[in-house]
Amino acid sequence: xxxxxxxxxxxxxxxxxxxxxxxxxxxxxxxxxxxxxxxxxxxxxxxxxxxxxxxxxxxxxxxxxxxxxxxxxxxxxxxxxxxxxxxxxxxxxxxxxxxxxxxxxxxxxxxxxxxxxxxxxxxxxxxxxxxxxxxxxxxxxxxxxxxxxxxxxxxxxxxxxxxxxxxxxxxxxxxxxxxxxxxxxxxxxxxxxxxxxxxxxxxxxxxxxxxxxxxxxxxxxxxxxxxxxxxxxxxxxxxxxxxxxxxxxxxxxxxxxxxxxxxxxxxxxxxxxxxxxxxxxxxxxxxxxxxxxxxxxx
Amino acid sequence: xxxxxxxxxxxxxxxxxxxxxxxxxxxxxxxxxxxxxxxxxxxxxxxxxxxxxxxxxxxxxxxxxxxxxxxxxxxxxxxxxxxxxxxxxxxxxxxxxxxxxxxxxxxxxxxxxxxxxxxxxxxxxxxxxxxxxxxxxxxxxxxx
Numbered sequence: 314x315x316x317x318x319x320x321x322x323x324x325x326x327x328x329x330x331x332x333x334x335x336x337x338x339x340x341x342x343x344x345x346x347x348x349x350x351x352x353x354x355x356x357x358x359x360x361x362x363x364x365x366x367x368x369x370x371x372x373x374x375x376x377x378x379x380x381x382x383x384x385x386x387x388x389x390x391x392x393x394x395x396x397x398x399x400x401x402x403x404x405x406x407x408x409x410x411x412x413x414x415x416x417x418x419x420x421x422x423x424x425x426x427x428x429x430x431x432x433x434x435x436x437x438x439x440x441x442x443x444x445x446x447x448x449x450x451x452x453x454x455x456x457x458x459x460x461x462x463x464x465x466x467x468x469x470x471x472x473x474x475x476x477x478x479x480x481x482x483x484x485x486x487x488x489x490x491x492x493x494x495x496x497x498x499x500x501x502x503x504x505x506x507x508x509x510x511x512x513x514x515x516x517x518x519x520x521x522x523x524x525x526x527x528x529x530x531x532x533x534x535x536x537x538x539x540x541x542x543x544x545x546x547x548x549x550x551x552x553x554x555x556x557x558x559x560x561x562x563x564x565x566x567x568x569x570x571x572x573x574x575x576x577x578x579x580x581x582x583x584x585x586x587x588x589x590x591x592x593x594x595x596x597x598x599x600x601x602x603x604x605x606x607x608x609x610x611x
Numbered sequence: 612x613x614x615x616x617x618x619x620x621x622x623x624x625x626x627x628x629x630x631x632x633x634x635x636x637x638x639x640x641x642x643x644x645x646x647x648x649x650x651x652x653x654x655x656x657x658x659x660x661x662x663x664x665x666x667x668x669x670x671x672x673x674x675x676x677x678x679x680x681x682x683x684x685x686x687x688x689x690x691x692x693x694x695x696x697x698x699x700x701x702x703x704x705x706x707x708x709x710x711x712x713x714x715x716x717x718x719x720x721x722x723x724x725x726x727x728x729x730x731x732x733x734x735x736x737x738x739x740x741x742x743x744x745x746x747x748x749x750x751x752x753x754x755x
Contacts, residue, residue, distance in 0.1 A: 416722060420722075438747075
């Protein structure tokens with residue numbers, strides 16, 4: 314079973330992933346993981362730290378073996394097509410994890426491969442395993458989604474994680490506030506989609522104010538997106554999560570981030586009990602173990 | 612006054628949005644290799660819309676499937692099948708539910724623009740289409 318786009322999942326599918334990830338968490342805690350046979354191929358045509366390593370680690374923890382495709386030393390350099398590359402790797406592996414800069418690449422790969430394909434990020438489009446682990450993290454840390462006040466903060470226009478996360482949060486009935494500088498707002502089509510599909514009631518703001526928030530999910534302001542560098546600097550400054558922004562927030566408010574963070578969260582905030590992004594990254598292991606296992610079950 | 616011959620057998624596409632006639636020809640796949648006569652009239656005076664394009668294609672009856680593709684660029688176009696000099700069928704172009712192998716995804720980062728694969732789009736509310744690869748939504752008129 315492929316995992317290509319979060320938009321194709323229904324609530325019951327996501328809940329099934331939660332249950333499976335929880336089971337994996339228990340097995341990891343007991344150090345008794347049910348082993349699986351087979352080989353996972355990781356095909357990353359773009360840089361990655363967390364997604365690639367956590368898929369590889371998840372596969373190894375499940376007792377599977379990993380083969381790693383490196384674009385720079387492959388026959389792609391000789392001009393081999395995407396289709397031939399996927400068909401070849403398909404013959405060597407039981408599951409394929411792919412990250413590629415072109416949008417729709419994972420879907421196309423799934424049409425060439427017999428093995429299940431897991432999308433590890435296709436350009437600015439989808440990153441479904443990240444969304445699943447983000448939602449799993451929220452469920453673990455905060456419990457019920459209904460009534461949860463979540464702020465998505467930063468460059469909401471370009472960050473693929475934010476678009477899918479908005480979809481997932483709306484699916485489960487969380488209250489979402491979209492906080493972005495003018496020009497970097499969430500794409501109107503993504504906003505309209507969740508309003509129509511889930512009846513989502515959203516708030517919008519250009520100003521940072523964490524009062525009342527249960528969760529603040531931050532992503533980087535991308536300086537390269539601005540024509541006016543002075544404006545970019547001023548936006549980056551405004552959207553850096555300074556320690557003083559945390560005064561007066563709820564005691565149990567958590568800050569999440571898909572990582573890598575560059576300078577949008579200073580080291581002082583890392584030490585705050587609100588900062589939970591490294592715990593979030595660790596949840597990539599049980600969730601990706603669950604995703605691999607489910608993919609193999611068909 | 613400009614005059615164009617009537618056709619005995621073929622298709623007349625009328626009420627094409629002014630300026631879109633060439634795109635309709637492209638959608639029909641008709642070019643210089645087509646063996647029969649084709650007339651494209653641009654900016655013909657129209658009581659309803661001020662001006663319109665009209666296309667007369669001799670020798671083929673345009674299929675319902677292709678008729679619906681015309682709606683992508685000209686939703687009010689009508690397609691008349693002519694046999695023996697008479698109109699035997701008149702139909703209105705309607706936006707198709709699914710489009711495959713026609714048009715181009717406007718997203719330059721979409722994989723269908725870099726690999727040799729047929730495009731595919733699914734209709735969404737309010738005359739929109741979603742690309743089957745990059746999942747982005749576009750207006751119907753952006754696809755051709």
